[in-house]
Amino acid sequence: MSCRLALLLLPLCCFFACHGKHSSPAAEVYGQRITRLELDESMRTHLWTHHQKWTDLAPAARKQTRWEVLENLVNDRLIRAFRLMDGTTATLPTPGEKREADMQQRQFATAAEFPQRLAAQQQTPRSLAADIHEAQLDEAWITRQIQPALQEITPQQLRSWYNEFKETLRIPQAFHAAHLFLTRHDPSKPNREAEIHELRRQFMAKEKTFAQLTAAHSDDARTKKLGGDLGWFTQQRMPADFIEPPHLRRSPERNRRPPHQRAPRGRSAASHRRPPPALPAAGAIRVLSCRDH
Template identity: 25%
Template structure:
């Protein structure tokens, strides 16, 4: 991506060029860093800054000049690490093998990000990708890099049963489930009618339900004003106390099972029945073991990648050079204040 084969490269690499001259040439050409034989330009760094801002929903126009410089350094470090990984992968490409089917699938995933080819080509152009052939090449290279990196860190991602059980024991409160109740209700609102009318109607209906003269589900379908539950027999499903409005929860979580009861809330009157109760419980380890393993693996993967990048940077110190004067150049149109 950052390969440059023109006369600038030849000139910079001449043995008789002094460090001062080399730095000045980098400034003149906007070169932020040289990684092996590849060059990273200020325009590429600024484009990465913009991409990072867009991903976080921020507008580049509202970033202060000092912050932009800091973001440049972060973006440049990422670009250097990526180029080092590209070089390492290329040298060791016999260690990874990416099938054409895998590349095809990656190309298809990329294409699905856009409504049509025109939008896709516009996005490609913004990233400096000139053709679909180059796109395929870049996606294949990225898959190779990911596969190579995975091979380097996969040993650290192996998680034993003892490790996942220990994590479970240390975070057991995460898997505690409160008391849950299966509820159904018949509801009449009091917003547009006198409260005593709604109360009287439901008292009559409750008496019929208790005397077995009426069926709860049929009554809900006939008179309940809760459109979400009336055609489901009034069923609200399994509820924990924290999922319900305070006044409704405080009333229903004191009821016994299978005893329809008339209650009032700030919204209106309800006939509520608790049809089942599940006591507080802790989710068993075996139920969440795979979830725990995934969480541990994700944490370890991030740390392993960070450590590998750090080690690769340390081992490659003699193979890259950073021109800080270029990175610290003033941001175009920036005044040091917000651009808004």
């Protein structure tokens, strides 16, 4: 968007005082309102992604942060207004809609939490699906507008750029971790060592897969239906006593530390190997976990 066009659009954006009810408007763009509730939700997301807390910000920083978030919302509304004026609409779902919807739901430990969160945002499954649909169309529209202005990159230019910056692109060795979490907070199960040994035996004997054991026995509701998946970790992001054993152990093994220092853990490195330059490792850690805290 050119500076001249941006200046011409300013009269079309109306800003309101940022106080009042959640349903009251904080701004209006081409007749589309940005509510206080939407601004507050965007503020929460902004603070979380920047590792900030509202209570830690000085008054001037709070004001600046609020204006930045509101400006982003206004820009989103402008893009939608231009798309609609351009006549770009679609009734069929876009390829990324299901992926985005699945990601939204996977944030919650139980199925009951998702509709509760939607209700708190004054949303329904239908309105959320509509929002995702429109956002995907907005993204596709702005991508098409930008594309003609991009210069075509030749293979020679790409190789030259890569040779100059390849060290900054190198991905460190990484491990794919999963855990089967057993809590000791259950009064009826003060000691779960026998359970850990039995689960390890079933896993080593290949009677059940790790995903099956996790789904049946894990106390971590967020990961039990995902095979205990914790994602990928580099060595620098993990405690040394967690990440070092996979270099040495090739099957689940009891941690010999006393229980008051660390609860027993079983580990196995399924297919750990050192990756080629600039590629992640294909390693995997399986963890049977029981914690005191």
